[in-house]
Amino acid sequence: xxxxxxxxxxxxxxxxxxxxxxxxxxxxxxxxxxxxxxxxxxxxxxxxxxxxxxxxxxxxxxxxxxxxxxxxxxxxxxxxxxxxxxxxxxxxxxxxxxxxxxxxxxxxxxxxxxxxxxxxxxxxxxxxxxxxxxxxxxxxxxxxxxxxxxxxxxxxxxxxxxxxxxxxxxxxxxxxxxxxxxxxxxxxxxxxxxxxxxxxxxxxxxxxxxxxxxxxxxxxxxxxxxxxxxxxxxxxxxxxxxxxxxxxxxxxxxxxxxxxxxxxxxxxxxxxxxxxxxxxxxxxxxxxxxxxxxxxxxxxxxxxxxxxxxxxxxxxxxxxxxxxxxxxxxx
Numbered sequence: 001x002x003x004x005x006x007x008x009x010x011x012x013x014x015x016x017x018x019x020x021x022x023x024x025x026x027x028x029x030x031x032x033x034x035x036x037x038x039x040x041x042x043x044x045x046x047x048x049x050x051x052x053x054x055x056x057x058x059x060x061x062x063x064x065x066x067x068x069x070x071x072x073x074x075x076x077x078x079x080x081x082x083x084x085x086x087x088x089x090x091x092x093x094x095x096x097x098x099x100x101x102x103x104x105x106x107x108x109x110x111x112x113x114x115x116x117x118x119x120x121x122x123x124x125x126x127x128x129x130x131x132x133x134x135x136x137x138x139x140x141x142x143x144x145x146x147x148x149x150x151x152x153x154x155x156x157x158x159x160x161x162x163x164x165x166x167x168x169x170x171x172x173x174x175x176x177x178x179x180x181x182x183x184x185x186x187x188x189x190x191x192x193x194x195x196x197x198x199x200x201x202x203x204x205x206x207x208x209x210x211x212x213x214x215x216x217x218x219x220x221x222x223x224x225x226x227x228x229x230x231x232x233x234x235x236x237x238x239x240x241x242x243x244x245x246x247x248x249x250x251x252x253x254x255x256x257x258x259x260x261x262x263x264x265x266x267x268x269x270x271x272x273x274x275x276x277x278x279x280x281x282x283x284x285x286x287x288x289x290x291x292x293x294x295x296x297x298x299x300x301x302x303x304x305x306x307x308x309x310x311x312x313x314x315x316x317x318x319x320x321x322x323x324x325x326x327x328x329x330x331x
Contacts, residue, residue, distance in 0.1 A: 001085040010081070015043065020050055031055035037084040037093060039063055045104045058098070064254070065094035099218050106215035111258055113182040113208070120175040123168050127152070130161050144172065186211055195220075198308050201315040202301055203274040204266040213305060216259035220310065226303040233259045235299040251295060263298035270297070275317020277301070 001007050009027045013019040024031055032055045038047050039061050048058045061084060087093040099107070124144060131138065136155055140148040149169070157165060190196045190207050199210035223229040230236050234255040253260070270281045280300060285293035308315060 001082075001089055003089060005086065005089065007082070007085075010078075012077075015047075017050060020054065024054055032057075035059060035088050037061050037088055039080075039084075040096060045099075045101070048098060049101065059088065059093060060096045060098040062094040062096040097218065097222060103215065103218045106211070107258075109182070109185075110208070110212045110215045113179065113186070114212075114258065116175055116179050116182070120172060120179065123172045123175070127165065127168055127172075130157065130165060131155070134158075134161070183208070195309055198312070198314060199305055202304060202308070203277055203315070203317070204268075204270070204301065205305075206266075209262050209266050212262040213259060213302075216256040216262075220306060223306065226306040229306050230299050230302055232256065233263065233299075233302055235260060235263070235295065235302060259302075260298070263302055264294055266301065267294040267297045273317070277317070 008029065011023065011026070013023050027034070031051075034056050035058075036051050036056045037059050038044050038051075040063065041047075044060060048060065051058050066084065066087065084093065128143070134155070134157055138148065138151070140151060142148050143152060152165075152169075186207050189211055190200070193211075193214065195214055196207075196210040199205050199213060200207065205213075217223075217229070217232070220229075223232065227236070231252070232255045234253045234257070235251055238250055238252050267281070270278055272278050274281075277297065277300065281293050281297045284296055288296075304315065
């Protein structure tokens with residue numbers, strides 16, 4: 001679409017380098033004069049890199065805001081492409097953060113580790129269920145420790161269950177090797193990252209969580225306030241205003257689910273060594289319950305990380321004046 005809203009080219013194309021090259025020749029316009037809007041589908045990083053390599057100016061669309069602005073109920077690619085082109089023409093396109101390749105690679109690495117861990121958890125749960133079906137109680141705290149596994153192999157299970165157990169244990173060992181390999185790499189990455197070391201001074205945040213936060217957040221400086229960062233993680237309460245009444249509801253759950261999950265999981269075991277974070281959690285837990293307290297603590301830790309990175313300082317459990325966090329009404 002040109003500045004006068006004339007559609008110069010419209011066509012479907014395959015997602016391949018050859019198809020992009022063919023489209024560039026077909027459009028017959030210098031790519032340096034073209035702005036391209038791409039929606040954040042699974043392959044948006046690859047699309048953006050390929051278009052930029054050919055001279056396009058690439059802009060990543062904020063889908064949520066673009067839908068609000070467009071206000072159309074009709075949803076298909078033809079309509080969307082025209083709306084996005086018109087928004088770019090009028091310089092009214094809502095843009096999302098387009099992370100650099102290094103950050104995207106870090107995200108992929110941490111997400112692949114989390115994926116493997118979840119697969120391993122499913123295998124553990126499956127084996128526990130098999131024991132329950134036979135009324136067998138494990139005497140060991142860790143069924144998958146050295147002693148627990150020796151005990152597990154001695155149990156009398158049905159023939160079908162024995163074959164399944166053998167296969168599951170092979171998968172469990174294989175996944176554990178891959179996870180351990182990634183964990184070693186995580187330790188190496190932390191030793192080379194000053195920001196990761198600062199984040200790990202916060203109680204509950206270890207090697208994996210700190211790297212997950214850095215990968216998902218990317219550049220902390222792009223958030224002008226900790227409230228913006230909390231909104232990015234989906235850890236802020238939704239609101240519904242009507243007249244003078246303001247009602248808060250569930251947290252929005254918008255933004256990075258990987259970041260939100262990592263933070264909430266880090267609040268699983270709160271001890272007195274956490275200082276004022278411990279006091280904040282237990283005070284809220286007595287009034288609101290464990291679930292809401294954990295979500296509120298996760299947001300407080302995220303807010304705290306923003307301050308620590310900005311000020312380049314370590315966490316001090318005695319300080320209580322630097323971080324203020326709104327309490328989610330529901331989680």
